[in-house]
Amino acid sequence: MSHPLTLEQKTALEQLLLARAAQLHDRLHTHHEGRSRVEHAREVLLQDGDDAPQRSSDREVDLAITDLETVELSKVNAALARIARPDCGVCVSCGAQIAFERLQIEPTTQRCVSCKSQAE
Numbered sequence: 001m002s003h004p005l006t007l008e009q010k011t012a013l014e015q016l017l018l019a020r021a022a023q024l025h026d027r028l029h030t031h032h033e034g035r036s037r038v039e040h041a042r043e044v045l046l047q048d049g050d051d052a053p054q055r056s057s058d059r060e061v062d063l064a065i066t067d068l069e070t071v072e073l074s075k076v077n078a079a080l081a082r083i084a085r086p087d088c089g090v091c092v093s094c095g096a097q098i099a100f101e102r103l104q105i106e107p108t109t110q111r112c113v114s115c116k117s118q119a120e
Helices: 007-032 037-046 049-083 100-105 113-119
Strands: none
Touching: 007 049, 007 100
């Protein structure tokens, strides 16, 4: 049986999440070259010129990567908000405490291994 997370465990998770958030912010900033997502997408479209069909898949991959990173950043921010709550580390499906080891591997998770397996 798992026990509620200690302050030290919450702090360790918070550090993991903050590091991942910083990494994602840096990657998005570098990928967008300092522009907003809309400006970046517009720039990619303007680069197509005469070779639009050849660049179409590159553009789709480019935008998909930024979408995935943006979604992950949202999950990281949500997990950071949960750290301060008393139910931090509690499975949203069954109410059991999520093992700290699982949270270290996947700090944005909201489900225990059993519930995550059932959901998949």
